[in-house]
Amino acid sequence: MTDKSYVYLDYAASAPLRPCAMEAWMGYHKKPHSVANPNSLHTLGRTAARELEGAHRTLARCIGYGFRPNEVILTSGGTESNNLAVLGMAEGARRKSANKRTRVVLSAIEHDSVLDVASILRSRGFEVVLARPGRDGVVSAEEVASHVDETTALVSVMAANNETGVIQPTATIIKVAHAAGALAHVDAVQAFGRIDLDCADADAVSVAAHKIGGPLGAGAVAMRTRCPFDAQSLGGGQEMGRRPGTQDVAGAVAFAAAAEQVCRELPSVRPQVEALANHIYERICAPGTGIIPTTVAHVDQTRLPGMVSVMVPSMDSESLVLKLDDAGFEVSAGSACSSGSLDPSHVLSAMGIARDEALGSLRVSFDERATLEELDAFCDALLAIVSSN
Incomplete structure (x- = not known):
């Protein structure tokens, strides 16, 4: 290190x-x-x-x-x-x-x-x-x-x-x-x-x-x-x-x-973290980026706050994670418990998502301790990686 x-x-x-x-x-x-x-x-x-x-x-x-x-x-x-x-x-x-x-x-x-x-x-x-x-x-x-x-x-x-x-x-x-x-x-x-x-x-x-x-x-x-x-x-x-x-x-x-602490602060923290996640979706899933949300359920109240799940069909998850790691951002390809597998996520497969899309899945997760500046820097790095691919 x-x-x-x-x-x-x-x-x-x-x-x-x-x-x-x-x-x-x-x-x-x-x-x-x-x-x-x-x-x-x-x-x-x-x-x-x-x-x-x-x-x-x-x-x-x-x-x-x-x-x-x-x-x-x-x-x-x-x-x-x-x-x-x-x-x-x-x-x-x-x-x-x-x-x-x-x-x-x-x-x-x-x-x-x-x-x-x-x-x-x-x-x-x-x-x-x-x-x-x-x-x-x-x-x-x-x-x-x-x-x-x-x-x-x-x-x-x-x-x-x-x-x-x-x-x-x-x-x-x-x-x-x-x-x-x-x-x-x-x-x-x-x-x-x-x-x-x-x-x-x-x-x-x-x-x-x-x-x-x-x-x-x-x-x-x-x-x-x-x-x-x-x-x-x-x-x-x-x-x-x-x-x-x-x-x-x-x-x-x-x-x-x-x-x-988390249960006491949940009423105030949840909308704050939801807003940050929505901001990421708006930036990285904008038209022309080549990045798509995993489901349409990427709005308030339908998903966990602080979790962003997307797919990059033009790339594989392992390459994405490693390139982001090299850029200084630690994220996951779906579940960390099954990282290292070259097979599509069993979750995405069960949902009927095509293999080429599922192989490019990416999960970004955080809570109220993440800052807008850090998340914007992540968005910049991901967009640059995908556009240069």
């Missing part, structure tokens, strides 16, 4: 750590009880446990919708949160139904941490079906309903897509699942702290710290106590027995600090 400065615009992969989270993490480690296991009975252990309980309370309040502190299961991040919820809830629903519910419905645009669970579910005797999106990137409740029946154990859908930013109709999809007696899980990893979640009746909601400026390696699943669930790991009785293992109290405290 040289002394060259970079403008980081890949917040959807991992957002920069917020000062409040850093202060909470550092502050915890300066306390005498930071050395203690929060499950120990001695004074330091009980003190650590109280801090852990405080983090549970804060996260439950920020997620909202009546989730109680003891219903927040701490995990190592979004991937574990999704793995745990989908596997554990599917198994729990099947057991409760005396093996009558053996179908799991996922959307075809889910994150790999959900879709890759499909093979495990099938190996355990489940039928897994995928609900497909329209060209607009939306998985409709009607499409989900066409796959749901009395054998369905679980429906899992994301609150907003991590590549296109398109917000999904979670509330109506949850109603479809419940009407058939199935459980409903919402992957809100990308949406939490960026929009008001529409998860009032969800049985479980997954979130992660590093997407909102919290620490890497911290996540959670808010899951109703009434929700049938089979733990996927064995050990102690931590997290109400649903996720055994000694908890990372410092990580939980830092996660809670970041969540509290």
Whole structure:
């Protein structure tokens, strides 16, 4: 690494750590009880446990919708949160139904941490079906309903897509699942702290710290106590027995600090960040630039604020990312979890986007900490790269 400065615009992969989270993490480690296991009975252990309980309370309040502190299961991040919820809830629903519910419905645009669970579910005797999106990137409740029946154990859908930013109709999809007696899980990893979640009746909601400026390696699943669930790991009785293992109290405290800030500031931050994203779309997708939006859903209220998803049919994503990196701008080709692949994004393919267009996809993501000057400089660099190609 040289002394060259970079403008980081890949917040959807991992957002920069917020000062409040850093202060909470550092502050915890300066306390005498930071050395203690929060499950120990001695004074330091009980003190650590109280801090852990405080983090549970804060996260439950920020997620909202009546989730109680003891219903927040701490995990190592979004991937574990999704793995745990989908596997554990599917198994729990099947057991409760005396093996009558053996179908799991996922959307075809889910994150790999959900879709890759499909093979495990099938190996355990489940039928897994995928609900497909329209060209607009939306998985409709009607499409989900066409796959749901009395054998369905679980429906899992994301609150907003991590590549296109398109917000999904979670509330109506949850109603479809419940009407058939199935459980409903919402992957809100990308949406939490960026929009008001529409998860009032969800049985479980997954979130992660590093997407909102919290620490890497911290996540959670808010899951109703009434929700049938089979733990996927064995050990102690931590997290109400649903996720055994000694908890990372410092990580939980830092996660809670970041969540509290982003949720408190959301009403004022969202329109500010939406305006910045709209400005980028107007500049780089102007007629004659050769850059097109991934979907028509690039206006306020239909996509995540601070996420710009475009395609450059004349170029491939890898070249674009590397050229922008050389120019000092850090962006992503769709999902960072699948970077390095020369295949089109599974999300764009599911939407019916042509291969030559999908191979030139680009995702730019940020929050209120990005400046207009930085974003304009990015636009200048991208337009120059595309025009010289």
